[in-house]
Amino acid sequence: MASTYDQYREDVAGRANVTDTPELIRYYRELEELGTGALWTVANKIEPWEPASPSVPIIWRYNDLRDRVMRALELVTPEQAGRRVVYLANPARQDVVAAVGWLYSGLQVMAPGECASSHRHSASALRFIMEGEGAFTNVDGHKMTLGRNDFVLTPNGTWHEHGVAEGGTPCIWQDGLDIPLMNALDANFYEVHPDLNQAVTYPVDDSTATWAGAGLRPAGQDWSKRYSPLFKYEWEPTYEALQRYARVTDGSPYDGVHMDYMNPLTGGAVMSTIGASIQMLRPGERTRAHREVGNFVYQCAKGSGYSIINGQRFDWQERDIFVVPSWMFHEHCNASESEDACLFSFHDLPVMRALGLYRQEALAENGGHQPIAV
Amino acid sequence: MASTYDQYREDVAGRANVTDTPELIRYYRELEELGTGALWTVANKIEPWEPASPSVPIIWRYNDLRDRVMRALELVTPEQAGRRVVYLANPARQDVVAAVGWLYSGLQVMAPGECASSHRHSASALRFIMEGEGAFTNVDGHKMTLGRNDFVLTPNGTWHEHGVAEGGTPCIWQDGLDIPLMNALDANFYEVHPDLNQAVTYPVDDSTATWAGAGLRPAGQDWSKRYSPLFKYEWEPTYEALQRYARVTDGSPYDGVHMDYMNPLTGGAVMSTIGASIQMLRPGERTRAHREVGNFVYQCAKGSGYSIINGQRFDWQERDIFVVPSWMFHEHCNASESEDACLFSFHDLPVMRALGLYRQEALAENGGHQPIAV
Amino acid sequence: MASTYDQYREDVAGRANVTDTPELIRYYRELEELGTGALWTVANKIEPWEPASPSVPIIWRYNDLRDRVMRALELVTPEQAGRRVVYLANPARQDVVAAVGWLYSGLQVMAPGECASSHRHSASALRFIMEGEGAFTNVDGHKMTLGRNDFVLTPNGTWHEHGVAEGGTPCIWQDGLDIPLMNALDANFYEVHPDLNQAVTYPVDDSTATWAGAGLRPAGQDWSKRYSPLFKYEWEPTYEALQRYARVTDGSPYDGVHMDYMNPLTGGAVMSTIGASIQMLRPGERTRAHREVGNFVYQCAKGSGYSIINGQRFDWQERDIFVVPSWMFHEHCNASESEDACLFSFHDLPVMRALGLYRQEALAENGGHQPIAV
Amino acid sequence: MASTYDQYREDVAGRANVTDTPELIRYYRELEELGTGALWTVANKIEPWEPASPSVPIIWRYNDLRDRVMRALELVTPEQAGRRVVYLANPARQDVVAAVGWLYSGLQVMAPGECASSHRHSASALRFIMEGEGAFTNVDGHKMTLGRNDFVLTPNGTWHEHGVAEGGTPCIWQDGLDIPLMNALDANFYEVHPDLNQAVTYPVDDSTATWAGAGLRPAGQDWSKRYSPLFKYEWEPTYEALQRYARVTDGSPYDGVHMDYMNPLTGGAVMSTIGASIQMLRPGERTRAHREVGNFVYQCAKGSGYSIINGQRFDWQERDIFVVPSWMFHEHCNASESEDACLFSFHDLPVMRALGLYRQEALAENGGHQPIAV
């Protein structure tokens, strides 16, 4: 039982501003006994003027992580561990195992010749390949070979398993999922495949061969799923698309040459609850700050630079991972004057958009640049 | 720093099953220092076999609440309190001030001649009128007069204010909002109206006069908002619709004569994040149990009976409020052999549907009826 | 073979303006032999500055038609005729049996105890009941009883049959169909029901009982058809909706108190290719002229007045039928200073909208009123 | 006035079968005088059992046309002619200047240094480049350079002008439009650009650079138009997409390796009223016959072979154009055992789909192959 109830008072017309009195405290305690409370004691707390994410901006550097991830190969077997993954925990979100907001991320490692058991779940998942040769994934019978910076989906409800070919090398990739959101929404289901492994029932890489024709789709093929039929977005055509687009655009003032991975049948996000984007900062490019309703997990796919998030500077280079929590100002800078820099990101914008919650705001002051906190 | 990491082990193929060893514990602590962790130590916890809502089923009886709600009239002024509301707190969701899941509910009271200050917010809101004469609400300039069992929307982003006419009586209504969800999603904005009060800019009750013509809509009127242009659903035509529908349907085995309040322009939910329904249990009707991904707040609008939720029986009569958490079995029974019983409910199904998460399941055993826990 | 090819010349920059020469005429004839032609000889004809409908405005007065329609009862049997219908032929559209544009209309008569054989077709159909007691229709097993000014759908692809109850009186209704459009699009299929008659498989009038609850829909009932699940729009609630709406609207300057019959699940037109509307002109109301891309068939459901269409005045009273061809100015006037007047109409706006072709334009001059041609 | 009214009789239950009598003929003539008629005299004609297109299958061979098209360069100036185009007239559709159904097609020629005046219209247009160097088109300020087999859109309502660069060669392309449909629907508007020519306001070929990234779209760019933002579909990536898709598909039994050009933001047709497709017949491939509700204009883009349409064989080679009318059986054969053959086509399927009219049917007999009429 609380001893004070008026800690959220605000002296603003239209806001709750009730001082505790002995009589009121008695009343509040009566209410508590009935499983209730007085709204005005918490109204200003639960109706903030603007979002105040509990997540903090943070970076995980690959230099620090790579060895630890590799060590998992020796420490546990895939049979014991299910998947050998080092997850990234936002200091304020450890209880829900989130990297930021309700988004989970981890680094998974597999050795050549290994293949994890097949399963499916309500959580939507994606992978961004960081290093190694021979990785593959099988999503509902569609086997895909995976190379560096390839981006691949394992949408919610699909049976999936991952592995590395016998002749390959240890592979590390970033996993992105919305496990925390599925739990928060009390909507998380999990199933192990009855056969533990699933068959490859389509020609290898058929998804890309079928659905990655720009401006072309197979005639007469219906697709009623809520996620993209294109499961793999290869790096080479992605990088080429950035280059081509860069020739005809000034880019976004906040994000440079910025493209969204999309479901080619809808123009929308690749999955219902997770979207993904790629952006290129041209040599020396420094963007202006804005903030968005949405949580972002970034990985540097190429080059180096820094981002200023909520007034804090984070320097990144290839393979580093950092997060931008909802409604925090962020701006990016390519530190090189000669090379471009590319940032891959995944985010919960599809959730925000589906629920009508997305908004963004540019930083007006100071030429659009945040003062850096010391 | 935890001392044990293997409490979630499951001895099932495809699930994590790693026993703590000194070497592993050292490894886990190293990971923690880097803001990371080993997925296999938490995988079974964060990937449950099915949803396990922290919310509990609970009932708030109007007999217990009414006096306390009325007392708020004496204890605080609208100027101090903003709104005089007693909120309903689910034991496991007090921290987020939710009645169930991420849904907020409270009982608001106003005296004749009072009018609360105007504001708007990201949260979507609804009201279900419980008692009193003369209540009104003004949503973006559309003033609506409110009677018993009327259901009214104040969609997210609309300026709104409520009041009771000079000649009225003290009025109590149930508020339903998704404040907790807006906070959870880091998407909650709040604004007080610059003039504190807003003008009535349309003929009184124009929303119903315009949009409640069954099968008819005003020609040439566009509406691009994501919520229903029909803001008020009056009780009389609602109850008549139930009666008419009852004549030609067997009803749902789980919910009796069950209708959703809808946006007449889309057939969809009344708002993006909150839906509402009304169901009639015919005299003596007892439904079978099912469970759904979704959280429900019920209010008995007419009659009396009981519901069995997760094996627990809750008896209700007019004005009582109870909740059904996600994925818990529930069944309803009208205790009267002569009168019908009506349950109003609001829920987060629009969220579940927008994100592709909705599913339901009937209870197969025992004729579809839950054993009641003692 | 034509003797002159330059009859469509226009002396306007950007338009074709080629004078016949012997050499050119030889060239044109060569082209003709190859199944081709020179675009510039017809370009100005096939690319007019604005639509020039071949249909003409016309009125059919019930006083003239009623006896002839009734005589069909004696002249032919339903078995011989299929349906006893007098169709309305626009002078310029007799070849395609259209009343205006690609819309067909006719007056059908049935005697008590008769029931026409069941069939289905690609054409969408509707009925507006003009007189008589005991009419019914059965659409895919949903039997509906029909009264004066009731509006009922028989959407494309549905099995349907019509009849009049034994105890009824001879009934006349207006049929509206898009038979001419289906033929024009080479998309018309027709089937006779294998049993010649179909069973009533739902409670009588279940469609209205289920789907005509304003702002309410049956929970858990899916509907994936492209037409409204509400098949019958009864006159009484329709007229009430007009009255209610009239209290809060100024109405359209062109159409008075104007409502569209809608699919309650989409807010859209009742069928894919035919829409329907109802409009009320208040006592003495005289609207201003506008023109629209779309063809309209009107029936006066109540009162009397006149419309000016393309500069021609047409006086109408209850049950008279008149048409407005695409892109012709039209305005309406209620001739009574004490009674309201109601016009039912059906039209091809859903086609125009589906193909992105709808536009409208108000008459700017002369206070929005057309000079009347003498 | 007709002398006989019973020529459409059918002796089938449910169909009209009324024999002329003197009394009936008197009645029919009375009806005619009132601008009406008896439905049963025409019902069987206007409600056929299945579509019977007036269009006929026909081929136009480039060998026959090319010289005539080129001669237009000498015979008329662009200023006089507007556009120098030889249109293709289906024998049964000459009155509406259609190649098939309501689709127009023509071969346009331009000399180096020429540029036609800018205009816009309700008709949707496309171009498929047949020969020549240096062609370009400017659509709403987006200039595009055009090469052989490139497919380019000029959607309805866009300002457009075409030309050939000074250093180019005479260029011929196929125009495809729905001018006849726009006229049939009384919806055709035409405007000449106020400046006769329009500026290039975007980087050359920006549409492709922006929107042709497979599975990628520019972030933050909205597009609310009803047509594809990708205006040009270049041949090289199109042919590559066919090759890639061919590696993982058996292809359609009716159409080989068959892809639709699509709006990358919707997965739908490139324009509201005209769609386009490309199909590859592998060496020796012979498809089976089916029929569809929809009209098709084909151009052979590569290789040679033949199609059997409604029992008639049409041999084609590169640049030949032929049509398939609605609901006529058609099958295709690649005559080469070593080379693939590619057919470009445009069609009115978007209209059929928008109105819910599309259906198809395979030929069941004779192994799916039509007997060839002699």
Ligand SMILES: [Fe+2]
């Ligand atoms: Fe997984």
Ligand SMILES: [Fe+2]
């Ligand atoms: Fe951003």
Ligand SMILES: [Fe+2]
């Ligand atoms: Fe509020």
Ligand SMILES: [Fe+2]
């Ligand atoms: Fe339920």
Ligand SMILES: [Fe+2]
């Ligand atoms: Fe019919």
Ligand SMILES: [Fe+2]
């Ligand atoms: Fe009009």
Ligand SMILES: [Fe+2]
């Ligand atoms: Fe044009």
Ligand SMILES: [Fe+2]
């Ligand atoms: Fe075909």
